[in-house]
Amino acid sequence: MEFIVDKVSEDSFYENLLIGLPKVLEKLPSVSDLFLERFSPVQHNVICAWEQKHGVLLPEDLRSFYASTNGLLYTYNFFYKESASEEDKVVGRIEVNSLNDLAQIYGYEIKSDPGVNMDGERYELKLGTDSKVFELVNLHDVGRVTLIYINHRYLPTIWMHNSAMKFYFLADDFTTYLRMCVHHLGIPFWQFSFSCDGIPEWSEVKSDTSDTMVFRLLAPAILPLHKRIEDIRKNNEQKFDEEFSDIPLNKIDCNIFRTTRPQQMTSVPLTEQSLSPRQAKKKHGKAKFPNKLPKKPFNPKK
Structure with a gap:
């Protein structure tokens, strides 16, 4: 989704930055009090001073953002x-810390082999002594969005750090993360949908609502994407088993490694039941396989 304003101004800058989200929210009957706080740009020498202080270079998109x-x-x-009371109010929020609040955080576990690996269906992050973590957004003390440098040789990526001290991958760069914020309409704690626990119950109001309910009301099309990855994998495996249940799996015949051939050999006609998956694909058309995993983040080991 793209939103482009031809006339360059301060208003058009924020409209482009939020990809037209305010105009979408204005049309929703239950949304009110839209508020945008405007900040002054950061001078180039201030950005360079921050980089020199922390010993890292900001990625180009984040540097342009702060500029x-x-x-x-x-x-x-x-x-x-319908009763517009304070107890029934949910505050949507899209936020990015100022450069001064882009503070380095500590307290994570140090590994001897830093990098990104696959742990089942999820990315496992290992940080080393050269790794640096900065707080990009504070999620009301139940988690934070972080900018992580595994080491100074690689560009940083965006991860969520929850209260259990675990990291969950969100985006490869700041631009992608900002688009994800707009796509999720700034609904509170949407970042937790990428964790093992999923979206938490709404904790700031004493009512029967939850963030999942807010997704159903504000953005019902997004909700199917918020299934746990383990559940998606299970559904994909079930569909795969149902579609290819009548096709036998390929197995290695140990006889091909023998030096002498059997004296009696009988030819077996190739029937539809004995087709391999590749042969079945040629006969019945292209087979449908489960969706592939998203692209794996960089691994400094390689």
Whole structure:
């Protein structure tokens, strides 16, 4: 989704930055009090001083962001009931820390072999002594969005760090993460949908609502994407088994390694039941396989 404004101005900058989200939210009947806080740009020498202080270089997209605005804060109120009371209010929020608040954090486990590996269906992050982690967004003390440098030779990536001290991959770069914020409409704690626990229950209001309910009301098309990855894998495996249940799996015949051939050999006609998956693909058309995993983040070992 793209939103481009021809006339260059301060308003058009934020409209492009939020990809037209305010105009979409204005049309929703239960949304009100849209608020955008404007920040001054950061001077080039201030950005260079921050990089020199922390010993890292900001990626180009994040550097351009801070050169245009020192942070981002866009909020709106959503009432999920007709009675517009404070208890029934959910605050949507898209936020990025200012450069001064892009602080380095500590307290994570150090490994001797830093990098990114696959742990089942998820990415496993290992940080080393040269790794550096910065807080990009604070998620109300239940987690944080972090900018992580595994070492100084690689560009940073975006991860969520929850209260259990575990990291979950979100995006390869800042631009992608910002688009994800807009795509999820800034619904509170949407980042937790990429963790093992999923979206948490709404904790700031004493009611029967949850963030999942907010997704159903505001963005029902997004909700199917918020299944746990383990559940998606299970469904894909079940569909695969149902579609190819009548096709036998390929197995290695140990007889091909023998030096002498059997004296009596009988030819068996090639029937449809004995077709291999590749042969079945040629006869019945292209087979449908489960969706492939997303591209794996970089691994410094390679």
